[in-house]
Amino acid sequence: MRASLASSIAVTCAAVLALPVSLTAPAAASTPSAAASALPPAPELPGSTQSLPLQPLGAATRSLGGGATDSGEQGLTRRDVRPFSLVGVVWDDPTAPLHGTVQVRTRATGGGTWSEWQDVETHNEEHGADPGSAEGRAGALRGSTAPLWVGDSDGVEIRVRGEETLPSGLRLELVDPGEGPAGDQDQERTAEREAPAPHSRTAAMPVAPAALSAPEAAASAVNAQLAPYGATWIPALSKEETELTVRNMHLQDAGRTAPVQAAPPAAAAGQAAPAAPAAAAAKPYIGPQPKIITRKGWGADESIREKGFVYTKTIKAAFVHHSATGNNYTCSKAPSVLRSIYRYHVLSSGWRDIGYNFAVDKCGNIYEGRAGGVAKPVLGAHTLGFNTNSMGIAVLGTFTKSNPPAAVVTAVARLTAWKLGLHGVNPKGSSYLVSGGGNLYKKGTTVRFNSIAGHRDGFATECPGARLYGKLGTARTSSAKYQGRP
Structure with missing residues (x-):
């Protein structure tokens, strides 16, 4: 574990968007x-x-x-x-x-x-x-x-x-x-069993545990407009329910128009944090909210990440990645894979949190990534040079020579239809981002990207793998349809 965790970093958001222990292994033993x-x-x-x-x-x-x-x-x-x-x-x-x-x-x-x-x-x-x-x-x-x-x-x-x-x-x-919630039950099997009935979401959703640690409460509080404290998943909604939810979020945040700082180290449940974009309330093009397994749901140890959250101003584009961890996992093990990547990013590589904003397993389950709120513009560490005003989606697996399952492409389309829709972005359109420095574009260069782009578009890399990259056109078309675009 890192010797110390840096204090939170205050990042001002735009008003409208106030939305190891070192162990030496023994020599090979004879028995x-x-x-x-x-x-x-x-x-x-x-x-x-x-x-x-x-x-x-x-x-x-x-x-x-x-x-x-x-x-x-x-x-x-x-x-x-x-x-x-x-x-x-x-x-x-x-x-x-x-x-x-x-x-x-x-x-x-x-x-x-x-x-x-x-x-x-x-x-x-x-x-x-x-x-x-x-x-x-x-x-x-x-x-x-x-x-x-x-x-x-x-x-x-x-x-x-x-x-x-x-x-x-x-x-x-x-x-x-380590062990995850309920022994990492197969999320694909539990999704249908746990899904709330229409118009009775609150009664069907998980009950918050009696006590949460301060980091757990902070990570849960930023999703409080979408799920109760301690929820292991955020429910899928219809398009109409999603539009109503966005309008309600806009009304709840109507008084929060001044720039908001990132949460302080001792963030408590219910403390103010940047909300979903107010502009989204007036946008007709937004996809239905997909089911998202929260950090609590995949068993994130909130004590190892840095405290507080860091936000960017908005989300203009989504970068799709593959985790390059291989495809030798079952969907019931996907939370374990995610916990391992999280520990590796934080404790081994020295990052403040997991780098990706979202993850998708090969069964199409969607997971919350970096803490800060799934509807909020959380600053990630996924695409070197283009993390500002973007989001990163990691598909768990390696897709250089293997085709991604259809469920993966569908999940990417559904997630981007919702999240880009919150910010009024057309999945079939394009956006401009300014490079923070990398091997393709010098720092300060303005670059035009597809709204749903591959990692290789912003950096000279094979990621997200040729087979997954080849499916992004399909994801763009499907995502736009989920938003209701012609």
């Missing part, structure tokens, strides 16, 4: 029992992260696939570790790229079966806060690969080969997501 006895006790936390420094690999490991390069080869030989489900590699300098390959293989928990070597995506620098922002200057930031979901494992082996000099301070991060 499983010997290895197990050498493992340190697991901390009593909702999830944990093991951080293992990488070591130079000698001649004994070169037979695994070629000799060490001139730039060196680092890694770890096979070893027993505490249970984990997601892996990644971090290093000291967040601006230093890792030019080379990272490969891991893992052993399934209790089974003794080792996986084949799997590639870890090394080009992760295109994600994160804009260079000139407060989060982008944070001292806790580290360079990092994309995380890779490997499932329940208790053994690991890794090799890192550099095409150039490897960055210093390379460490393997092994993330255990």
Whole structure:
């Protein structure tokens, strides 16, 4: 866990939009029992992260696939570790790229079966806060690969080969997501069972728990116009119900016309925060509100993120990503994948919160991402250089060679129809954003984007994968139809 969490960052919103413990793994043991006895006790936390420094690999490991390069080869030989489900590699300098390959293989928990070597995506620098922002200057930031979901494992082996000099301070991060709400029940199966009947939403929605911690209360309070405190999901509404809800939100916030600061560190439930755009009340084009699983619903540990919320002025465009964590997960495990990414972004990479504003699993379930309110313009850390006035949607999986399921495209269309509609944006239109700096556009450059864009449109990257990127045209058309546009 980071040594300290920075205080909240006050960001003024426009008036109209007031809307690790370091653990060195033991050397490979001769017997499983010997290895197990050498493992340190697991901390009593909702999830944990093991951080293992990488070591130079000698001649004994070169037979695994070629000799060490001139730039060196680092890694770890096979070893027993505490249970984990997601892996990644971090290093000291967040601006230093890792030019080379990272490969891991893992052993399934209790089974003794080792996986084949799997590639870890090394080009992760295109994600994160804009260079000139407060989060982008944070001292806790580290360079990092994309995380890779490997499932329940208790053994690991890794090799890192550099095409150039490897960055210093390379460490393997092994993330255990911990248990989630109700054991991470399959969200696809529970969605229909929990869905409230029309016009009886309040009675059918979850009852708030008796007590919430201050961070939990703050994360829940910013969604209070859409769900009660402690709710694990925000209900889907019809288009008519959505329009009525937006009008009611406008009326509730009519007196809040002065610029609003981000919530202070000790934010309490019910404290004022930027509301949904007042202009949306007069807009006829808005899609029906989709069901959204809240941070409480996927089991976010609110104590690890930075306190308070940071907002941008509006939402002009949505950037679609893939998480590059692989497709080897079931939808019942999607909350675990999300908790792992969250821990990796915050505790391993040094971000203030998870980078994405929303996530979508391969069954089409939609999840709240970065805290601050799903209807509000929360500043994310998803598209380096273009986080201001945009939102980021991460589809859990890797879609470079795999086609995204139809449910994914539908979920992206429904989510953008609603969220872009709140800000009067046509999903089939385009918007202008100003670059905060990146490898495609210099800082200060004004760039025209599709309202629903791919990550690669703003940064030289494969994200969101060629197969998912090819479906964005379909998502734009569907999203506009959900808004009721001709």
